[in-house]
Amino acid sequence: MKAFRFGQAAAVLTAGALALTACGGNSSVAGTSSADASGSATAAADYSTLSGTVTAGGSSAQANAQAAWSAGFKAQAAKVTINYDKSQGSGGGVTNFISGSYDFAGSDAYLSADQATKAQAVCGTGGAVNLPVYLDGVAIVFNLKGVDKLQLSAGTLAKIFTQQITSWDDAAIKADNPGATLPSTAITTVTRSDGSGTTQNFSNYLHQVAPDVWTAPASNKWPVAGSSAQQGGSGVVNTVKAGDGTIGYADHSAIGDLPAAAIKAGDKYVSFSQDGVTKAITTAVTPAKSTVAGDLGQDIDYTKLTSGDAYPIPLISYDILCTQFKDAAQAKLATAYIDYIVSDQGQKIAAKNAGSAPLPIELADKIRATLKTVS
Numbered sequence: 001m002k003a004f005r006f007g008q009a010a011a012v013l014t015a016g017a018l019a020l021t022a023c024g025g026n027s028s029v030a031g032t033s034s035a036d037a038s039g040s041a042t043a044a045a046d047y048s049t050l051s052g053t054v055t056a057g058g059s060s061a062q063a064n065a066q067a068a069w070s071a072g073f074k075a076q077a078a079k080v081t082i083n084y085d086k087s088q089g090s091g092g093g094v095t096n097f098i099s100g101s102y103d104f105a106g107s108d109a110y111l112s113a114d115q116a117t118k119a120q121a122v123c124g125t126g127g128a129v130n131l132p133v134y135l136d137g138v139a140i141v142f143n144l145k146g147v148d149k150l151q152l153s154a155g156t157l158a159k160i161f162t163q164q165i166t167s168w169d170d171a172a173i174k175a176d177n178p179g180a181t182l183p184s185t186a187i188t189t190v191t192r193s194d195g196s197g198t199t200q201n202f203s204n205y206l207h208q209v210a211p212d213v214w215t216a217p218a219s220n221k222w223p224v225a226g227s228s229a230q231q232g233g234s235g236v237v238n239t240v241k242a243g244d245g246t247i248g249y250a251d252h253s254a255i256g257d258l259p260a261a262a263i264k265a266g267d268k269y270v271s272f273s274q275d276g277v278t279k280a281i282t283t284a285v286t287p288a289k290s291t292v293a294g295d296l297g298q299d300i301d302y303t304k305l306t307s308g309d310a311y312p313i314p315l316i317s318y319d320i321l322c323t324q325f326k327d328a329a330q331a332k333l334a335t336a337y338i339d340y341i342v343s344d345q346g347q348k349i350a351a352k353n354a355g356s357a358p359l360p361i362e363l364a365d366k367i368r369a370t371l372k373t374v375s
Contacts, residue, residue, distance in 0.1 A: 045339055047077035052333045057085030058093015059106035059317050060233040061198055061251030062134050066106065068353035073340045082337060089232055091195020091220055097320060098122060103334040104321035108197020108251075109220060110288060110297030111320060123322035129374075130290075130297040131367045133341050134317035134350065135281060135357040137272045138202050139252040139260040141240050144168055146183060151176045153264040154312070158206045158213035160247060161189050162224055168245060176264070190239045190248030191222040193229035198315065201300075202249045205313050208302040251315060253354035268308035276311030277357040283310050292323065294370035296363070324375055335371045342367045 063086035070082040088096060090107040094115055097105035100122040110130035111119060119128040140157065142150055147168075152160075156172045159165040165172055169182045192199045197220060204218030216223040228246075230236050236248040237255055252260070252272050262269035270276055284304035288297035298316055305312045319338055325331035340346050347358040359367075 051079035053081040057088045064354040065350040068349045089194040090197030126323035127292040130318045138313040141258040142247040150261040151269040154209040158210035185245035189227040191227040265312040266306035274357040279310040280314040
């Protein structure tokens with residue numbers, strides 16, 4: 001499997017797989033009630049006979065969705081307990097999965113080639129599959145006294161987070177915000193201290209779109225010294241909220257009432273929206289190369305996101321599990337839970353509680369097809 005790099009060639013998720021009514025009409029996404037959204041991905045399954053415990057963890061971006069999914073699944077599978085540890089972050093989730101501690105890992109990055117090889121120790125030669133269950137966006141949050149709206153281009157963002165821009169009244173920020181009154185307050189960048197898929201996504205975006213400024217490769221470890229480094233997305237959000245002149249990045253579902261900057265795409269500045277994420281995914285995503293049957297890792301080419309209605313920093317988050325479990329009963333539990341996550345009901349719950357964009361029906365069907373091969 002190729003190392004996690006959103007941004008080789010870009011197209012639609014699979015040939016024809018994510019034709020999401022780009023020309024209008026009914027939406028083919030899980031969570032809709034249109035006639036076009038009917039099909040196997042919206043069908044409800046019977047989980048009532050299941051019993052046991054599913055242990056997982058990782059992505060803090062999935063935290064709100066996982067809480068809602070766990071409660072919704074529990075209502076239908078009363079004898080099943082879902083334990084999802086959001087404190088681990090994507091890096092910790094993958095580490096614990098590879099060690100055999102988790103039934104699945106939540107991660108905002110698909111497995112790197114090295115991680116995929118290591119996963120064979122617990123999964124066997126069949127390996128692990130990356131299933132994209134959650135679509136959202138990386139929000140650029142800020143807290144600046146007297147300023148509640150902000151526009152930022154990729155170049156300006158890259159200079160802020162490499163600390164080449166250190167004051168809010170810098171000429172580059174003023175150019176992005178004509179007519180705005182910006183104070184001379186010093187900028188404090190707030191970043192993740194842990195291994196983070198959100199960091200991977202954001203750093204990959206900067207590397208692709210502003211390579212002259214952001215020269216470091218995409219990484220789940222923040223590469224620039226001097227920021228206020230915090231554990232987890234909640235740590236970033238809380239630190240930004242507590243300061244003045246602070247700016248950070250987090251999954252949009254986690255930002256609460258903090259304002260988020262509109263990010264430049266083409267000649268427009270685009271605020272986060274579910275529709276904007278859907279547009280971005282259908283515009284700039286192609287399947288990642290993998291040797292594992294049923295794997296659904298995806299690459300994003302951020303340079304394709306130049307339309308004013310596509311959110312420029314989308315985020316795809318995965319649930320990662322073995323294709324073959326050591327315990328068939330545990331495989332049945334884990335696949336049933338993920339089946340619920342990608343169902344019409346599961347995606348509606350995530351959209352309501354985490355603000356995520358519902359999965360396209362065609363992708364949900366592909367995930368279900370992969371789940372049927374897990375034993």
